[in-house]
Amino acid sequence: GGVGKTTLLKTLNSELKENTRDYHVVILIEVANSETLNVVDMQKIIANRLGLPWNESETERERSTFLRRALRRKKFVVLLDDVWKKFQLADVGIPTPSSDYGCKLILASRSNQVCVEMGDKEPMEMPCLGDNESLRLFRSNLMAEVSAAIDHDSDMRRSAMDIIQSCGGLPLSP
Structure with missing residues (x-):
């Protein structure tokens, strides 16, 4: 982890929400199903984004059917973050997305x-940053004077490169 998948999904979520003419609803769900999948929490997020009432007396299965029906009537994008293992979208209330209807699932x-396993036909890998990209990102987080000093002071440059190397191309610090 740490290459920026969550940041990318959050940015995409914000941009898609702002551009509302393309989709009726955009739903970001942090799955984090390392041990057990929290279906109820995921269903609450979907219901909330759709503006639907929440009924505690309904079973997970009843809610999933209700949510699937509601989503089928919409052009939607569902962004699933931090998926650790396969699960059935239908169990949560997410219909199988179809490009015919302009619906998308991004995980x-x-x-x-x-x-x-989740049906992605073209998985994309997010590579680590190269040295140039890492240095550019590092410098973007520095004050202008310090960033400029990296160009003129060999000790500063060496220290900056040591820090970048210790991060291993990941945008997060070790």
């Missing part, structure tokens, strides 16, 4: 295999 996982 982020550390495992390419999970993406394939």
Whole structure:
């Protein structure tokens, strides 16, 4: 982890929400199903984004049927973050997305295999940053004077490169 998948999904979520003419609803769900999938929490997020009432007395299965029906009437994008293992979308209330209706599912996982198991036909890998991209990102977080000093002071440049190397091309610090 740490290559920026969550940040990318959050940015995409914000941009899609702002551009409302393309989709009726955009739903971002942090799955984080390392041990057990929290279906109820996911259903609450979907119901909330759709503006639907929440009924505690309904079973997970009843809610999933209700949510699937509601989503089928909409052009939607569902962004699933931090998917650790395969699960059935229908169990949560997400219909199988169809490009015929302009519906999309985007998921982020550390495992390419999970993406394939979830039906992703073209999984994309997010590579680590190269040295130039890492230095550019590092400098963007510095004050202008410090960033400029990296160009003129060999000790500063060496220290900056040591920090960048210790991060291993990941945008997050170790």
